[in-house]
Amino acid sequence: MKKLNLKKNETLIEYFIKKNDITNILIAISGGQDSIYLIKTLERLKRQVSKPKLNLSYIYIDHQWKKSSNTQVKHIISHIKLIKSNMIIYQINKKTLSEDECRKCRYNIIIQHAIKYKFQLIITGHSATDKIETFIQNIIKGSGIESLSSLSIKSKISSKIFILRPLLNLDREMIYWMCKKFYLSIWSDSTNYFYKIQRNRIRQELIPYIKKYLHINIENNIISLINNYHYQNEYIKQNTIKLYIKSQHNKRAAINYKKINTQNFILQIKIIQLFCFHNFQMYLENSKLIKIIYYINIKSIYLSKIISCNNFNFFINKNWFYLNIKKSI
Template identity: 75%
Template sequence: MKQLDLEKTRTLIKYFIKKYRITNILLAISGGQDSIYLIKILETLKKQLNLQASYIYIDHQWKKTSKQQVKHVINYIKLIKSQIIVYQINKITLSEDECRKCRYNIIIQHAAKYKFQLIITGHNATDYIETFMQNLIKGSSIESLSNLAIKSKVFYDILMLRPLIKLNRDKIYWICKKFYLPIWSDSTNYLYRIQRNRIRQELIPYIKKYLHKNIENNIKSLLINHHYQNEYIKQSVIKLYIKSQHNKRAAISYKKINTQNFILQIKIIQLFCFDNFQIHLENSKIIKVINSINSKSISSPRIITYNNFNFFINNSWFYLSIKT
């Protein structure tokens, strides 16, 4: 069964490469089982499909063994006669969010600079579940609860693929052991001050043992439902936004907005603000705008002021303008 998973992953990547006519690939690696597993697959496909592929490693230097891990990764890439680029982060931090943002920025900028068409990462199904639980704890929106898609567009003509997103960590580990792949054991996975590690090592095992043994499968089903619900909401918002737009000015018809469901009103205003001025309005501000729009008696045309922008109502239109 696990051998079949290996073939499915290889087939998925191969299909994606052919569909989008990919010739140049950048694989983000960590030295862990997910990235080592992907290196094995990619090295096979390079010969079959005549691909150009390179590897990128981001060293946050937050571990005592960082130098040894870098050497391990470089030695393995040299052994398979491929190329690797290593970036070292001078500012050391244990904030996972900061590291993730920094890592993604470096990878995307590197891909853009050197004309890579596709970025591949090693996110797996277990990562997906852990990310969901982290976002749930933070009180994130429905988009954030299901934000790890198999593929996405990250920058102009650069695509990102997560081919392991349906595979659990234990299956990947089994395949790596079967092929004697050199997995690096990351000591930071056992630092409990990192929230993800507590979720992985304590919270999920506790829920599986005492509350529900199929919690991981249940979360996967929930995320699938979230995805389709979110897609439906997105399509509805775009349709309503287009219908309510002013044909000349940066304005939308608030009479068409205030008849909609509350969540659609929030999303339409968010889209309006971002589409015209690339600003992300806080939920508290959006709710204040909606309450003003839905109010039967509007005392003042100006609703709120946010940074350098004024939000106001005139006749049946909701406007956003820059302060003068």
């Protein structure tokens, strides 16, 4: 099973590169076992692929969480020098233990770097274990179905830049086994044991507890659930787009709510969200979405202002649901 998954993993990267004519690749690394194995895989692939010729460059974001950060940076630099490749390091001066803030900052730096230096593909070392931990975090936050299945193998962040997460089908145990097999130097990161970071507590305490006392196959079950949610989410998105196109006004920022209020509640929510984002790149709070759905389901209604949000007003007039900009006084 391990050999099969590993072969599929390498084939996926090669197929994606050739299909999209990728030549310039930016690899985001952390120095942990996932990153070290990813480097090994990509450098081997670089030697095997003759056309197109691959240009690999590595990027490392140093949040300077601990005193040994400089030592870790030196370890990563030494490893990259051994393989004779290029690497850029960004150091974050503002220290924070907020995982959400760090993640947003990290992604912003990586994407801006990719845009500036014209990289076509960003590859990250996220594994199946990361996918499970992210799923649990999103459940705790009360996230919707999109977030529960958001960490996908491939995605597109612009017309010219892709993100690929080729290790998502491999768990940490399998990656650790491969690192040992190839005698790869793994950096032991002490920040993995900072329990103020929620992900660490999930990894070190919650999942082991569930496996020991509740269900030993919890990780496989969560992966199956994530896959199911992915297909459900795709179905909902496709139907939302179809209904939104059918209900649009041909001139104004409006939709025919009579074509919406006969639909399932979740489709009504999604169409209103898409309507707001498509016209004004605006996200509505859940309470305001519920209020809008309530009004568009009332059968007898004449010209009526429903709610205000930021600089916008929402109206219903006859069969149409409108959004317009508030007039300045």
